[in-house]
Amino acid sequence: MTAIPTTGAAVVMPPDGGPLQFVQRPVDSPAAGEALIRIQACGVCGSDAFLQDGGFGPASLPRVPGHEAAGVVIAVGDPTDEPWVGRQVALYYIEGPPDSAWGRAGHENVGPGIRRMGVDVDGAFAEYIVRSIRTLIAVEPPLDPAAVAVATDALATPYHALTAVGGLAAGETLAVVGLGGIGSNAVQIGRHLGATVVAVGRGEAKLAQARELGAHVTAHSSDGAEAIIAAAGGQIDVVLQCVGENTAMDRLAIDIAGYRGRVVFIAVSQEDFPVRATELIWRELSLKGSRGFTRRDIEDVLALVASGALTTDHLTRHRRPLREAAEAIADLRAGAVLRTVLTMDQNEGDGQ
Numbered sequence: 001m002t003a004i005p006t007t008g009a010a011v012v013m014p015p016d017g018g019p020l021q022f023v024q025r026p027v028d029s030p031a032a033g034e035a036l037i038r039i040q041a042c043g044v045c046g047s048d049a050f051l052q053d054g055g056f057g058p059a060s061l062p063r064v065p066g067h068e069a070a071g072v073v074i075a076v077g078d079p080t081d082e083p084w085v086g087r088q089v090a091l092y093y094i095e096g097p098p099d100s101a102w103g104r105a106g107h108e109n110v111g112p113g114i115r116r117m118g119v120d121v122d123g124a125f126a127e128y129i130v131r132s133i134r135t136l137i138a139v140e141p142p143l144d145p146a147a148v149a150v151a152t153d154a155l156a157t158p159y160h161a162l163t164a165v166g167g168l169a170a171g172e173t174l175a176v177v178g179l180g181g182i183g184s185n186a187v188q189i190g191r192h193l194g195a196t197v198v199a200v201g202r203g204e205a206k207l208a209q210a211r212e213l214g215a216h217v218t219a220h221s222s223d224g225a226e227a228i229i230a231a232a233g234g235q236i237d238v239v240l241q242c243v244g245e246n247t248a249m250d251r252l253a254i255d256i257a258g259y260r261g262r263v264v265f266i267a268v269s270q271e272d273f274p275v276r277a278t279e280l281i282w283r284e285l286s287l288k289g290s291r292g293f294t295r296r297d298i299e300d301v302l303a304l305v306a307s308g309a310l311t312t313d314h315l316t317r318h319r320r321p322l323r324e325a326a327e328a329i330a331d332l333r334a335g336a337v338l339r340t341v342l343t344m345d346q347n348e349g350d351g352q
């Protein structure tokens, strides 16, 4: 039985864009239905920079960020939950109302009243966190905590978009537009699902990485729709749009979709862009949005990581201790890394 600490380190993101604060905070006790988790690792991704920029609105700051995390349960509020103690868990970042019809139907990523860890409530840039047990996914047998952490977002997000939303089937052609943290993993997931994968990006390093992750064909986004369609062999069934910076890529994603194509938007570009009904009708296109992922998606991708079908090596290469969270976000903004994983175990010498 692990001793329950009284305080733990956490990183607070202030509302004014000021420097992150590294603080010691009291550790909460878990109530009935909750668990106290010692965080092992937490990924740092574009959403954390978006949070810092005020993208989630004024109510989201100040906040302890961190929504892609792995840990070990060290205490539970209810004796019937004792079997969780000592288990490695992946943390599902969304908690909806217990009576949500969406949650009951397995769509817990949408619906009214959802609260996102690291956005609406404090997250896992911390040594300890209390979470509802129904947001935990047991990892059996335990895996590298950094791999578990990044799988919960960097793999689960494109997995959800391609399976639950895009309906990608073996034998179809998938085009992935944008080859960052989400897109690069969409490439390897599409390959695993049996699709022919066309990776569309800019920059030779990202295109080379996409080939390593299983892309059959690569194309430059600046080549234009016709060239990309030709490179794909004439028909693209599913397009995943992962570039958030402007609407040019939203438009390109629609332009390259073939007959009965499904265009799935996953990047948060904020501006309007024009679409004509006739082009949707002629090609019988579906335009779809994909939001996050479900618990089931995390279970699926963890099984694929455990079996070796999916890799996280390119995502877990850069690791820093919790107290270097600011440097991790700076690296991300500079485009120096796809992700950094904060590893809390490196702080254990501080006397937890």
Ligand SMILES: [Zn+2]
Binding pocket: 043, 044, 045, 046, 047, 067, 068, 153, 154
């Ligand atoms: Zn993330």
